[in-house]
Amino acid sequence: MTAGITAIVGAGPAGLTAAYELTRNGAGAVVLEADPERVGGISRTAEHGGFLFDIGGHRFFTKSAEIDALWGEILPAGEFLTRDRRSRILYGGELFPYPLRALETLRKLGPVESARCLFSYLRARLAPVREPANFEDWVANHFGRRLYEIFFKTYTEKVWGMPCAEISADWAAQRIKGLSLGKAVRDALFRRPGEAAAKTLITQFKYPRRGPGQLWAACADKVRAAGGEVRLGRSVQRCDWDAGSRRWPATAARAGGGEETVEAEHLISTAPLRALVGMLGPAPPPEVAEAAAGLRYRDFIVVALIVKDRRQLADHWIYVHEPGVKVGRVQNFKAWSPDMVPGPDLACYGMEYFCFEGDGLWSMPDRELAALAGDELVALGLAERGDLVDACVVRQPKAYPVYDDGYAGRVETLRAALAERYPTLHLAGRNGMHRYNNQDHSMMTALLCARNILAGEDRLDPWSVNEDAEYHEGGKAAEYRPVPGKLGRPG
Ligand SMILES: Cc1cc2nc3c(=O)[nH]c(=O)nc-3n(C[C@H](O)[C@H](O)[C@H](O)COP(=O)(O)OP(=O)(O)OC[C@H]3O[C@@H](n4cnc5c(N)ncnc54)[C@H](O)[C@@H]3O)c2cc1C
Incomplete structure (x- = not known):
């Protein structure tokens, strides 16, 4: 069966993967992307x-x-670099290896602090908090309160902008499941060469030479070559379901002015779920709008600082656990790929700030943000003042869907109500499903949506793809098998 046109909101990994799958199978796809350039x-x-x-x-x-x-199909193998993960934690003026290496960590913490960590770990094992409901208790149960305070609390609170006691234990369980201090230590000391590490302790990854966008630009080219459309500078404003004709007129505001409408049989949305509900017509009932309005997001700023490369850091990134600065993490883009930085004498550090749209950091003029980032880089000892050459600020709204109390119920309400009212609406991706998905899971949800469209019926359940699931297509039905969890940190 050949499907008709599918309108896809968003040309991120999910939207482009859906378009790729549809067009390579002969179906029509029009991707509408708000960003006018990329x-x-x-x-x-x-x-x-x-x-x-x-x-x-x-x-x-x-x-x-x-x-x-799929990654290999979209981008030639030679365009991918294989990286041995190198990241460290900056705490108390010391750089600690991450994933934590037991002996080095204990040596750097010193005998007194190490003993405190060990006792607090033993106490947590002997008398854990029963049924931990929040992040703080969950992590303290697994690692002991002292290690939680040193290696989890500050960074996690910077990322989410709320006390760890208010972050759902679900989140910790999803990200850190299956890994206790004992396992981390075992992994560090006794894992044999070639033996698989727990997922968070994965030591190698791939990276396109010119950053992740290189792969997505290549994907857009392939979609176009297969007859699909990827239109930039189109911010979708309204999607009106016409039950009579079973079609979606999706209307977008053009970046250069004016509007355009795409008529489609299916609509895949990767736009934030909260925003999508406001675009849908006929408007859903008030309780659905209320559930959507309750979804929250954490926003993100990266200040790219171009500096003289005095330190020649090998780390891909450094987690900043120092409470005295606002920066949460420092990326070192040259270590990701030398092609990201022209010139051997310069480095480009991404100073990452987690914030809420409209708060003090978000609203700060670029010039002040660049000054703050420069001051903090110097304060952290990663550069000297005279090393700073140039800066560029990028704000990323809705970088993280927030898992607060009640989010799961809201998402469930939305999922059921939208499926019932709009039979050819498909939700995919990270904010599109309000899921803490990485690229691979965002892509998998999109693949399943596209396959349902191609099959003419909803055979596969994109909601069963998640953080800890591995996709297996076995015989008749798709199933998702849980994989071992990971000692993770946001992003
Ligand atoms: C700091 C950080 C680090 C990360 N690190 C990793 C990592 O190491 N590995 C990994 O695999 N993943 C990582 N991720 C996750 C990864 O970025 C996401 O999983 C992925 O980009 C989600 O793809 P998506 O298509 O669902 O959504 P998005 O990437 O958000 O794309 C959605 C697109 O829709 C567009 N859009 C929204 N509304 C409209 C509208 N109304 N009209 C038209 N267009 C619209 C947006 O402009 C955007 O281009 C990280 C994320 C963050 C924030």
Whole structure:
């Protein structure tokens, strides 16, 4: 069966993957992307004066052989670099290896602090908090309160902008499941060469030479070559379901002025779920609008600082656990790929700030943000004042869907109500499903949506793809097998 036209909101990994799957199977796809210049969404490559940088560092790593093969199909193998992960934690003026290496960590913490960590770990094992409901108790149960305070609390609170006691334990369980201090230590000390590490401790990943956006630009080219359309500078404003004709007129505001409408049989949305509900017609009932309005997001700023490369850091990124500065993490783009930084004597550091749209950091003029980032880089000892050459600020709204109390119920309400009212609406991706998905899972949800459209019925459930699931297409039905969890940190 050949499907008709599908309108796709967003040319990030999910939207482009859906378009790729549809068009290579002979179906029509029109992708409408609000950004007037670039595809890739949060996984785009940004550029300033010849320096390329990434919105966060995007590791290409997946447990899904299918997604891995897709990456290889979109971008020639020679365009991918294989990276040995190098990241450290800056705490108390010391750089600690991450993933934590037991002996080095204990040596750097010193005998007194190490003993405190060990006792607090033993106490947590002997008397854990029963049924931990929040992030703080969940992590303290697994690592002990002292290690939680040193290596989890500050960074996590910077990322989410709320006390760890208010972050759902679900989130910790999803990201850190299956890994206790004991396992981390075992992994560090006794893992044999070639033996698989727990997922968070993965030591290698791939990265396109010119950043993640290189892959998504290549994907857009392939979609176009297969007869699909990727239209930039089209911000979708209204999607009106016509039950009579079973069609979607989707109307977008053009960046240059004016509007255009695409008529489609199916609509895939990768736009934030909260925004989508406001675009839908006929308007859903008030309780649905209320559930959508309750979804929250965490926003993100990266200040790319171009500096004289005095330190020659090998780290891909450094987690900043120092409470005295606002920066949460420092990316070192040259270590991701030398092609990101022109010139051997310069480096480009991405100073990452987590914030809420409209708060003090978000509203700060670019010049002040650049000054703050420069001051903090110097304060952290990663550069000297005279090393700062240039800066560029990029704001990324809705970088993280927030998992607060009640988010799961809201998403469930929306999912059921939208499926019932709009039978050919498909939700995919990270903000599109309000899921903390990486690229691979965002892509997999999109693949499943496209396959349902191609099949003419909803056979596969994109909601069963998640953080800890591996996709297996076995015989009749698709199933998702849980994979071992990971000792993770946001982003
Ligand atoms: C700091 C950070 C670090 C990360 N690190 C990694 C990593 O190491 N590895 C990894 O695999 N993943 C990582 N991710 C996750 C990855 O960025 C996402 O999984 C992925 O980009 C989600 O793809 P998407 O298509 O669902 O959404 P997005 O990337 O958000 O793309 C959605 C697109 O829709 C467009 N859009 C929205 N509304 C409209 C509208 N109304 N009309 C038209 N267009 C619209 C947006 O402009 C955007 O281009 C990271 C994310 C962050 C924030």
